[in-house]
Amino acid sequence: MKVTILRFISAATLALLASQSAVAGDVVVIANAGTNLSAGEVRDVFLGEKQFAGSIKLVPVDNAAQQESFLAKMMQMSSAKYSGNWTKKAFRDGLAAPAMKSGDAEVIEFVKRTKGAVGYVSSSPSGVNIIK
């Protein structure tokens, strides 16, 4: 009986951990409905290397709640390196680092109403372009 209970607790703990990491790993990149981007261009947008999509000026925004996941998964870089990159970009090219939003709701609201906006959230919302 004790063994069964222990097995159940272990299985439940593993399942919980697995579900948590799956949530942490899910990052959905979204863009304003009128902005077309490919998944391969997302990295360049958030490094300040790509500033335009056609004639539209891109406005990337960061999401404080999802940034760690996004940097690890999409950018393959640490927060310090990302920040350092923008310091250099601002100094050499006069570019502004992406504005930081507090969470999904703020990012979605900004992306919906801002032409050229690109952000990332934890799940796919409606009314925006999902970058795949």
Place this chain on the structure above:
Amino acid sequence: MTNKRSVSAILFGTGLFMTTSAFAETDAEHMARLESKLDAMQTELSQMTSGMAHHSAGSAGIPLHGFSDIGFASNTDSDLASNPKGFFVGSLSFYLAPTFGDRVKALIEPNIEVTPADDIAVDLERAQFGYSFSDTVTLWGGRFHTPYGYWNTGFHHGGQMQTSVMRPRFLDFEDKGGILPAHMVGVWGAGKIKAGTGKVAYDVYAGNGPTIAMGVPDPAISATAQTLGTLTIGQAGDNNHQAMTGFNMGYEFSGNFEGLKLSAHGLQGDVDDNSNATITSLPSKLANNKTELSMLGGSAVYLENDWEILSEYYGFNNTNKSGSNTGTHKSWAAYAQVGKSFDDWTPYLRFEKTVLDQNDNYFASQASGQSYARQSLGVRYNLNPNSALKFELLDSKFEARGTTAAKSFNSVVVQYAIGF
């Protein structure tokens, strides 16, 4: 009596009903008013948030950033005028990067620094206005950091960004040992073009050719050096009406070689001095000095996997166009720096060397035109992402030239640098 009571009851009941109805209507109105106020506040808040988001997205306002540093230096050089010891204040450099709409932007950088003569100098480091046509073409005009190599535009006054305390001496500012014009007034086109898996990055520029300002009295440099000159960049115009032109073109790798950039750079133009205007008894070789500066070189940079490997080479093939030492003269300057980060610690090592032909008027006229070799060993510690402490040991050897004797000395420099 019964009727009176009935009437009274009816009146009371009607009154009660009316009163209740009256109260019910007041509540409803009250609720409606509250809802209306709430809606108005929500709209106002939304507008405020929208405005703030718009502002922070960089499409309005003036983002202000800057760098500053302080430190301590000591050395074994007997020439204290050239290499003072003790605590020092470095520079305070602000840079503003306003944007005006989607394509127009500017970089304004006032810099306040302590000169070797112990004065405070205010300099307009950069005043450049740009227009981005696309990701592949941005055109700048004004005063900018001359885009040769990697260091000059990558770090410049941003001491907190560079790993080491000192710049390679030959790439330092014009009045601090540099042998090239670190600034230029003119036009500059820059951009990146996707090519294969990486990108071709380019800079092409043209601007006023610098002048070598001779014999400017400066108590911080020796009497001998005061008969020599310093590059000045011609902010008000070009004294010989011949533009200086240059390029810097490279390839940024991706994939397995992410972080590697290989570039070639060049700079060409006539450089005059103003010896006749300021000094009457110069050696004949310095009179009416005009040199065609012709520089070609390259850089290799690797910034990935916690490594920082920087190297730049500058080959000179300058032609004297006046004075007694006519002809073409070859010189070179180079450095290589390697650093590796271990969390917040970055130890680094740098070798730098110049071999500058003293028959070349361009170098013979400059106070900083003496050949030298220097090795630096240091460590940087990041207190946080915006500040760093650095400790650096240097071993410098300068060759003799003219009446200036050879010398060698060791130095130690500590720097506390911040960026904001």
